Amino acid sequence: MAIDPSYKTRKVITIGIVSELTGLSERQIRYYEERKLIFPERTEGGNRKYSFADVEQLIEIANKREEGIQTYEIRQEMLKAKEKRKEEDRKVRNQMLRGQINARFGIQKE
Amino acid sequence: MAIDPSYKTRKVITIGIVSELTGLSERQIRYYEERKLIFPERTEGGNRKYSFADVEQLIEIANKREEGIQTYEIRQEMLKAKEKRKEEDRKVRNQMLRGQINARFGIQKE
């Protein structure tokens, strides 16, 4: 969740390729960045770099746009989903912590 | 083995990024292609596109070059390894075929 240089999340694809992969115009892709729906990295020279995860994200955005959903709403949904993931993460951490405690001090029934 | 548009094998990375990822110069990367050690695709405009698998391949090549192995030898090793994979594949297919036959006509012991 912090150090993940995997194939899916490494930002290595230039905008032209992303355009081909998604069917979106470069204009659209840049605009969705402006609306904070996507967050490419940059090369030294300033060119955008995307990951496969970004490509998938863009395809989802394209689908929602086709349904007439506005970028602002899409952003709200994304933020909501992010909160949800955080909540899930918190629960898992608690579970694990509980597990650690039980392992050390024995299992208290009830 | 034929239709695999996965993150690992999709050719989507330009040579500049590959250079950063591998630590090799663009000159070296192009030369290894000339020596048939790597096979990028091309954009419409003629620019090279590599996959993550290519990047890994290049790193292996770089390691072997550091050991002083010549590109010709590296190519020979690659071809040998490829033959080996084909052989393995052939065996697996035979196993599966045998399985099919047994499933239909019963298992002949000995």
Next chain:
DNA sequence: CGTGTAAGGAATTCTGACACG
């Protein structure tokens, strides 16, 4: 053999703006 480099040109990408709506 393997790699660096300068050369000239072409493909790619960038930003800010105008347009339409």
Next chain:
DNA sequence: CGTGTAAGGAATTCTGACACG
């Protein structure tokens, strides 16, 4: 709001060649 486009410039990539070794 979301997208197209022309504009000018900068970053990226391409090929073929010369150099060294």
